[in-house]
Amino acid sequence: MVPYVWLRKAVICLGVLIASFSVSYGQSVDSLANKALNFPSKLFNRIKRKAGDLDQQLTRQTEKYLQKMARQEQRLKKKLAKKDSVAAARLFANSEQQYAAMMQKFKADPASFKSTNLSGTYQPYTDSLGTALRFLQQNPQFTSAAGKDAGLVQDASAQFQQLQGRMQNTEAVNAFVQQRRQLIKQYLSQYTHLPAGLDKEYQGLNQQAYYYTQQVQHYKDMLNNPDELEKKALSLLRQTSAFQDFMRSNSQLASLFHLPGNSANSSTPQAALAGLQTRDQLQQMIQGQIAPGGQGGMDALSQNIQSAQSQLSTLKDRLRQYGTGGGNIESPDFKPNNQKTKTFWGRLEYGANVQTSRTNYNFPTVTDFALTVGYKLNNRNSVGVGASYKMGWGSGINHIALSSQGVGLRSYLNIQIKGSWSATGGLEYNYETPFSSFKQIHNLDWWTRSGLVGVMKTVSVKSRFLKKTTMQLLWDFLSYQQVPKTQPILFRVGYGF
Template identity: 35%
Template structure:
């Protein structure tokens, strides 16, 4: 009997040892698989992700500094104008403007640096990429840390700096609005309407460029999608995202205080209050909630009052003065590359032709575009039995589009056209070979799929002066490349 017991114990130990070895091998395989997935992350991808974030942070910083300097300049002009009327009031109201703005920048920078995820400016794509980089950087796998991409720390640092810059700019926007409100209240009857309007415009331009920077970050990004695709392959990424992302900090998932097997699977009132107290950091969560509701009602009423008074700005406000939406965009964003096509049937003097045009427009504001262009006239012959491609002329164009209403625009332009067949480039040097056109008409701009399209119906006031005469009405179909 004792021998049988000994044999059973030996067999169980042998089976248990084999089971442990199998689990250890599976765990080692899982670790090695995760390590290989991390090491496969392209260093070049991380470098581009980091460079992209660094460029966005630098651009936002430069734009903020530029418009902040303009606001300060306008405020100094306000001070000078008020000083001529009442020097004592000017000194008491404005103080040392340079010192005030320097303290404002320093305070918002420290606030952004020391604030937690709940106080940071939140943007979904930024949070996802930032959390992915932190997850990859904090992975403690045996022998992996030394093999991780070298660009990972710098990419994470670039995104952290971008986050801080966005937060600082948002805090700075709030302080600028508070200072603007203070100055408007004190100077409402000072007779400085023109200077106040210029000052308010600069504050709104600061808000406008900040809003455009945030909108740019919300656009789909190929590099960010690739990085997230790599991160989501790792088994622990989802749980890390649920615990350590900024979204998780703002909306933390509740801990299972009570068992779900209780009747109705509902938490008790005491358990709910205990959880709310730990989340809100107070021993009396009910009083804190009532106080918060009161503050929310006061803020809501304040927003209603500002809306009815028409004194809102971009941070939840309606503009108090008119601003140019395009002024805060970069030169590249204000350019519009386009092309257009115009065809004419054969006449006694010309074969069937197609005008191929290229244009470059510059958006002055949301209602007007000015630009230049060039065209090439391609001849096709007189009919289907006589198809022959020839160079029938070239042209230089200038145009101005002004929005009339909705998708309809008033268009005008001046053109120089060389309408003689080009058999020798020397013909282009003769001024007498160029003919003038003065065009004006209606343009409708619309979208066909993802392509921006425009149809132009123009009248040439100089068509009678052409030799030989051309058609007075010009119809063109164009496409905007960017």
């Protein structure tokens, strides 16, 4: 009896501990849901600044895009007028005014963003952040104990919604341009012999439309990329039951799928999922179809599933390649240059390289440390400039002596040949005389020229700071003209950031 009594007491004590833990945990959750979360003011300033910058970039790119399309149509008009002036005048009547009116509407009337207007790719972070800002705007008690950040939340929310509305307006821009392109295409299809260059001008319209769609998608991806502060704020906010209820009723995903808990859409989970087949229903249907075929039916089903998976993978690759900006997805009839969708600063590449020259009678062992900055012309080619500093090490292990042996200025051109191999070349100017002050190197007559050509091997690196490593084998075809003669074959190791 004694062990039974002790066991019963132990069970009762354990139950009391579990109940008290549950109560305390529930109280902590409730207290979190009812107290101010004290978000830092810089969070809302950062959101406002990020949305404002993207809004300006999107507006600027849209204006440039519409101006280019208007100029492209005017060139088409001039070429078509050589064949049929009446048709050209009718086709392009007031086209410049139409593009200008579209731009004015885009700039002056950003659409009021509505969470139900979900098009293109679903952006989960953008949806969560937009819903969170609306929640904090309607519930200022969660921002700070005194509600002092209510104004910051309102400004950030207004700027964020304006950006989302502007992005929705890009759909109207795309629809307008698509309509113009279709109209021009119908006119041009009536002629069997078009003036020289007319087809090229029309292809220019298609290219501009493609790059604009990709640019808009790039801005959406930038908006959907949170920083650490925003991630922590959303993580903290998701722990509150009030925000969870608000998210279920007001997010884009809720409006799309009519999630349970959204009173505006459905009152019960069954009503929310009405019309969707359950897993059990699908299994019963599949078994009913393959049962008469026996093992042969199972084999046929497996083959069909593999074929379907292959087709889905192909479709996913196509969507990933051509973007998903909403609307019609068109396969470009040219080879896209993905660099054109990036900003000027986004097309820059930074690097450093090291080159050691051997010891000879005239020069000590010298190491060139260089920094470079390049501009990507397209996905395969880039040009750039750089500067180097030449450090001397002495003439051997027993005669180490650090010295400044010169400086250099360089340019380069990289052309990808195949895979990770590229042809590279450039022109360099080097000051190869020891110096103690930079005032000594201003005389250009003391600088020597180098003309370099060679090959480069690129190795990708998975690192936080380094993107790639390069190895270059170069021939200086101007080295034979130098007095004293410099090293003709050079080997450099570089790093890309």
